Amino acid sequence: MEKREVQASVKDERLVQKRRDQMIKGAVALFKQKGFHRTTTREIAKAAGFSIGTLYEYIRTKEDVLYLVCDSIYDHVSERLQEDLAVEKGTLDSLKHGIADFFQVMDEMQAEVLVMYQEVKSLSKDALPYVLKKEMEMVAMFEELLTRCVENGELTLSEKQIELIAHNIFVQGQMWGFRRWALRRLFTLEEYIEMQTEILLSGVQGRVSGAVAVPEKG
Amino acid sequence: MEKREVQASVKDERLVQKRRDQMIKGAVALFKQKGFHRTTTREIAKAAGFSIGTLYEYIRTKEDVLYLVCDSIYDHVSERLQEDLAVEKGTLDSLKHGIADFFQVMDEMQAEVLVMYQEVKSLSKDALPYVLKKEMEMVAMFEELLTRCVENGELTLSEKQIELIAHNIFVQGQMWGFRRWALRRLFTLEEYIEMQTEILLSGVQGRVSGAVAVPEKG
Amino acid sequence: MEKREVQASVKDERLVQKRRDQMIKGAVALFKQKGFHRTTTREIAKAAGFSIGTLYEYIRTKEDVLYLVCDSIYDHVSERLQEDLAVEKGTLDSLKHGIADFFQVMDEMQAEVLVMYQEVKSLSKDALPYVLKKEMEMVAMFEELLTRCVENGELTLSEKQIELIAHNIFVQGQMWGFRRWALRRLFTLEEYIEMQTEILLSGVQGRVSGAVAVPEKG
Amino acid sequence: MEKREVQASVKDERLVQKRRDQMIKGAVALFKQKGFHRTTTREIAKAAGFSIGTLYEYIRTKEDVLYLVCDSIYDHVSERLQEDLAVEKGTLDSLKHGIADFFQVMDEMQAEVLVMYQEVKSLSKDALPYVLKKEMEMVAMFEELLTRCVENGELTLSEKQIELIAHNIFVQGQMWGFRRWALRRLFTLEEYIEMQTEILLSGVQGRVSGAVAVPEKG
DNA sequence: GATGAATGAGTGTTCATTCAT
DNA sequence: CATGAATGAACACTCATTCAT
Numbered sequence: 001m002e003k004r005e006v007q008a009s010v011k012d013e014r015l016v017q018k019r020r021d022q023m024i025k026g027a028v029a030l031f032k033q034k035g036f037h038r039t040t041t042r043e044i045a046k047a048a049g050f051s052i053g054t055l056y057e058y059i060r061t062k063e064d065v066l067y068l069v070c071d072s073i074y075d076h077v078s079e080r081l082q083e084d085l086a087v088e089k090g091t092l093d094s095l096k097h098g099i100a101d102f103f104q105v106m107d108e109m110q111a112e113v114l115v116m117y118q119e120v121k122s123l124s125k126d127a128l129p130y131v132l133k134k135e136m137e138m139v140a141m142f143e144e145l146l147t148r149c150v151e152n153g154e155l156t157l158s159e160k161q162i163e164l165i166a167h168n169i170f171v172q173g174q175m176w177g178f179r180r181w182a183l184r185r186l187f188t189l190e191e192y193i194e195m196q197t198e199i200l201l202s203g204v205q206g207r208v209s210g211a212v213a214v215p216e217k218g
Numbered sequence: 219m220e221k222r223e224v225q226a227s228v229k230d231e232r233l234v235q236k237r238r239d240q241m242i243k244g245a246v247a248l249f250k251q252k253g254f255h256r257t258t259t260r261e262i263a264k265a266a267g268f269s270i271g272t273l274y275e276y277i278r279t280k281e282d283v284l285y286l287v288c289d290s291i292y293d294h295v296s297e298r299l300q301e302d303l304a305v306e307k308g309t310l311d312s313l314k315h316g317i318a319d320f321f322q323v324m325d326e327m328q329a330e331v332l333v334m335y336q337e338v339k340s341l342s343k344d345a346l347p348y349v350l351k352k353e354m355e356m357v358a359m360f361e362e363l364l365t366r367c368v369e370n371g372e373l374t375l376s377e378k379q380i381e382l383i384a385h386n387i388f389v390q391g392q393m394w395g396f397r398r399w400a401l402r403r404l405f406t407l408e409e410y411i412e413m414q415t416e417i418l419l420s421g422v423q424g425r426v427s428g429a430v431a432v433p434e435k436g
Numbered sequence: 437m438e439k440r441e442v443q444a445s446v447k448d449e450r451l452v453q454k455r456r457d458q459m460i461k462g463a464v465a466l467f468k469q470k471g472f473h474r475t476t477t478r479e480i481a482k483a484a485g486f487s488i489g490t491l492y493e494y495i496r497t498k499e500d501v502l503y504l505v506c507d508s509i510y511d512h513v514s515e516r517l518q519e520d521l522a523v524e525k526g527t528l529d530s531l532k533h534g535i536a537d538f539f540q541v542m543d544e545m546q547a548e549v550l551v552m553y554q555e556v557k558s559l560s561k562d563a564l565p566y567v568l569k570k571e572m573e574m575v576a577m578f579e580e581l582l583t584r585c586v587e588n589g590e591l592t593l594s595e596k597q598i599e600l601i602a603h604n605i606f607v608q609g610q611m612w613g614f615r616r617w618a619l620r621r622l623f624t625l626e627e628y629i630e631m632q633t634e635i636l637l638s639g640v641q642g643r644v645s646g647a648v649a650v651p652e653k654g
Numbered sequence: 655m656e657k658r659e660v661q662a663s664v665k666d667e668r669l670v671q672k673r674r675d676q677m678i679k680g681a682v683a684l685f686k687q688k689g690f691h692r693t694t695t696r697e698i699a700k701a702a703g704f705s706i707g708t709l710y711e712y713i714r715t716k717e718d719v720l721y722l723v724c725d726s727i728y729d730h731v732s733e734r735l736q737e738d739l740a741v742e743k744g745t746l747d748s749l750k751h752g753i754a755d756f757f758q759v760m761d762e763m764q765a766e767v768l769v770m771y772q773e774v775k776s777l778s779k780d781a782l783p784y785v786l787k788k789e790m791e792m793v794a795m796f797e798e799l800l801t802r803c804v805e806n807g808e809l810t811l812s813e814k815q816i817e818l819i820a821h822n823i824f825v826q827g828q829m830w831g832f833r834r835w836a837l838r839r840l841f842t843l844e845e846y847i848e849m850q851t852e853i854l855l856s857g858v859q860g861r862v863s864g865a866v867a868v869p870e871k872g
Numbered sequence: 873g874a875t876g877a878a879t880g881a882g883t884g885t886t887c888a889t890t891c892a893t
Numbered sequence: 894c895a896t897g898a899a900t901g902a903a904c905a906c907t908c909a910t911t912c913a914t
Contacts, residue, residue, distance in 0.1 A: 037255035473691035
C-alpha cells in the first residue's frame with residue numbers, strides 16, 4: 001500500500017527519519033501517560049529533545065505526530081508477523097507460533113498499542129482509512145495462516161469462520177495490551193498465550209473430527 | 219459499590235436526575251460524533267436543551283459529564299445482564315442466552331459503548347478506578363454464569379479458564395461495537411452471536427469429554 | 437446594499453453595538469499607530485477595555501475588526517454627505533458646500549481614513565468587494581451633485597468628465613487625510629478647501645463662459 | 655540626498671547589487687500579491703533564487719527588503735522624471751509632457767507603486783523619513799516644472815497654488831495606479847492623461863487671461 | 873559566500889469556568 | 894433556578910533570525 005506522506009520542510013531524508021524517531025518515542029511516552037489531546041506540541045518537542053520550532057520542521061500538524069506513531073506501530077508489528085508468514089508451512093505449529101509471536105509483540109509494544117488503540121479515532125478523515133487498512137492487513141495475515149492450515153487439512157473451517165477467528169486473535173492480542181491492568185493479575189504472558197491458543201484450537205480442531213458435538217448429542 | 223457522587227448546586231434531587239438525563243443523552247450523541255475532547259461544554263448544554271450556566275448547576279467540571287455518561291452506560295448494561303443472572307440455572311442454554319443478550323446490548327448501545335471505550339482514559343485518576351471496577355463487575359457476571367455451569371457439570375473449566383473466557387466474552391462483545399466497520403461487512407449480529415458462541419462452547423465443551431484433545435495427543 | 441454580517445456569540449443587539457463601538461474606537465487608535473498587522477488582538481481587546489475572550493464574543497476573526505472599522509468609517513462619512521445631497525438644489529454653492537463638507541469630514545476622521553486607506557487591501561476576498569462598493573457609492577454622491585449642476589445649467593460637463601471629477605474630489609479629500617504630514621505645513625483646512633474648490637471650479641466653470649477669472653481680477 | 659545604507663555581510667559590491675536586484679524583483683511580485691506582512695522571508699529568498707541564509711547575507715532585517723523595494727521604485731520614477739526636467743523649457747507643452755510621462759510611469763510601474771503605497775507605513779521610524787523625503791523630491795519636480803511656466807509667463811500662480819497643484823498631479827498619478835479597479839472601466843490611460851491635463855490646465859490657464867474657453871468655443 | 877536546520881518569542885483563537893443579574 | 898456575558902489560561906502553529914557546516 002502507498003505510504004501516506006507526512007510533509008517535512010527539511011530535505012535530508014536521513015535526518016527526517018532520525019528526528020521523527022525521536023519524536024515518536026517521546027510522543028508515545030506522553031500519549032500513554034496523558035492521551036493525545038492532553039499532550040501539547042511543546043511537550044512532544046521537549047520529550048523529543050528539540051524545540052517547538054524544530055518539531056514543526058518535520059510535521060505539519062499535531063495530528064501528523066499521531067499518524068506517525070500509529071504508522072510506526074503497525075510497521076513494527078507487521079514486520080514481525082511477516083517473518084512468521086515467510087515460513088510457508090500451514091501446520092498447526094506454525095499457526096501457534098504466529099499467535100504467540102503476535103501476543104509477544106503486543107506485550108512488548110504495550111505502550112504503543114494502548115496509545116494507538118485509544119487515539120486512532122482522533123485521526124482526521126484523511127489518515128483514518130489508511131490506518132484502518134493497515135489493521136485489516138494484519139488481520140489478513142492471520143486469515144492467511146488459518147487458510148493455509150485449512151488447505152493443509154489441519155483444520156476444517158469455513159471462509160467466514162476463518163475471518164472471525166482472525167479477528168478474534170487480533171482482538172485478543174490487543175486485549176492483552178489494553179486490559180493488562182486486569183489480566184496481569186491473573187496470568188503471565190506465557191500463560192495467556194498458552195491458554196488462549198488452547199481455547200482457540202480446541203474449539204477449532206474439534207471441528208476436524210466432529211467429536212466435539214458428541215457429548216452434546218450424547 | 220458506593221456511587222461516586224457528582225456534586226450539584228441544585229438541591230431538588232428529582233430535577234437533578236432529570237437534567238442529568240438530558241445531559242447524558244445529548245453528550246453521548248456528541249461524544250459519539252466528535253469525541254469527548256472535541257466536544258465543548260456549550261455544545262453539551264445546547265444538546266441537553268439548557269444554557270451553559272445551567273449545565274454547571276448540575277456538574278462541577280466537564281469531566282463529570284464523561285463520568286456520568288460512563289456510569290449510565292454501565293448501569294444500563296449491568297441491569298440487562300442482571301436479568302439473565304437472576305434466573306438461577308447453570309445450564310449451557312442459560313450461558314448462551316447470557317452471551318447473546320450481552321452481544322445484543324452491545325449492539326443496541328453501540329454508540330455509548332464506543333464512546334465509553336475510547337474516552338475512559340480521559341477520566342481523572344479519581345473517577346477511573348470507579349469505572350474500571352464497574353467493568354470488572356460485568357466481567358464477574360460472566361464468571362458467575364460460567365461457574366454455575368461448571369458447578370452443574372455442564373462444563374469442565376479451571377478457575378483461570380473461567381476468568382479468561384469471561385474476559386473473552388466481554389471483549390468480543392465490545393469488539394462488535396467498536397470494530398463494526400469491519401465486522402458488519404461480514405456478519406449480521408445473529409451470525410456473529412451464533413458463530414462466536416459456537417467457537418467458544420465447542421472449545422470449552424470439548425473439555426468435558428476430553429475428546430477435543432485427542433487429535434492433539436494422537 | 438445588504439450589510440455583510442459579522443457574527444457575534446452575544447445575542448443582545450444593543451450590547452453588541454456598544455462593545456463593537458468600544459472595539460472600533462480602540463482599534464482605530466492602534467491601527468493608526470502601528471497598522472493592522474502589527475496590532476495584536478490582545479492589544480485591541482485591551483484598548484477596547486475588555487479581555488481577549490470578550491473580544492472574541494463579538495467577532496470571529498481579527499479581520500472582522502478591520503472590516504468593522506472600515507464599515508463604520510464609510511457609514512459616518514456617507515451619513516454626513518447624504519445630508520448635503522438631501523437639499524435638492526443643483527447650484528454651484530451646494531456643490532461647493534458638499535465638497536467643503538467632505539473635506540471637513542476627512543479632516544475630522546483623519547485617523548480613521550488613514551487606517552482604512554492603508555489597510556483595506558488586508559481585507560479578505562470576502563469583505564473587500566463590499567468595502568469597495570461602499571467607496572463607489574461615495575464617489576457616486578459627488579457624481580450626483582455634479583450631474584444636478586449640469587442639469588441646472590450651472591456647469592457644462594460630459595458624463596466622463598463628471599465621473600473623473602467626482603473621483604478627483606474624492607481622492608483630494610483622502611489626500612488631505614493621508615498626506616497631511618506634507619499639506620498641513622502649507623495650508624490650513626480652510627485654505628485647502630478654498631483652493632481646491634477654486635481650481636476645480638475655475639477649470640470647470642471656465643468651460644461654460646470663461647467668466648470665472650474675471651471677478652477675481654476685478 | 656544621502657543614501658540610507660542597508661548593511662550587507664558580503665563585501666563584493668557588484669555581487670551585493672546583483673543579489674539585491676534579484677531580491678527586489680522577487681519581493682515586488684510577492685508584495686503585490688500578498689502584501690509585505692503576509693510575505694515571508696523564505697518566500698522572498700526563494701523568489702530571488704537563493705536560500706534564506708543567503709538572503710540574510712545581504713540584508714539585516716525583513717524591513718530592509720521593503721526599504722530596498724521602495725528605494726528602487728523611487729529611483730526608477732525619479733530617473734524618468736529627471737529626463738523631462740533636463741529639457742529647460744518652461745512651456746505649457748513641456749509641463750503637459752511631464753504630466754503625461756509621470757502618469758505613464760505610474761501605469762507601467764503600477765504593481766510597484768501599489769506596493770509602495772500600501773506598505774510604506776510599515777517602514778520603521780528610521781527608514782520612513784527617508785522615503786517620505788524622496789516623495790517630496792518628486793513633488794518638488796512638478797513644482798519646478800510649474801514654477802518655470804510661471805516664470806515664463808505661461809501661467810499665473812501663487813507659490814501656494816504651485817505647491818497644491820504639484821501635489822494634485824502627484825496624487826492623481828498615484829490614483830491611476832491604486833484606483834485602477836475603478837478607473838480602468840471608465841478611461842484608457844490616454845484618455846485619463848488628456849482629461850486630467852485639460853481640467854488642470856483649463857482651471858489654471860483661465861487665470862492668466864480668461865481666454866481658455868474661447869478657443870473651444872470659437 | 874552559501875546553505876538550511878534550529879530556535880523560541882509571539883500570534884490568533886478556543887473554551888472551561890464563574891458570577892452578576 | 895436559570896441565564897449568558899465575561900474571563901484568561903492555554904494551545905497549535907508561524908516565522909524572522911542565527912549559526913555551524
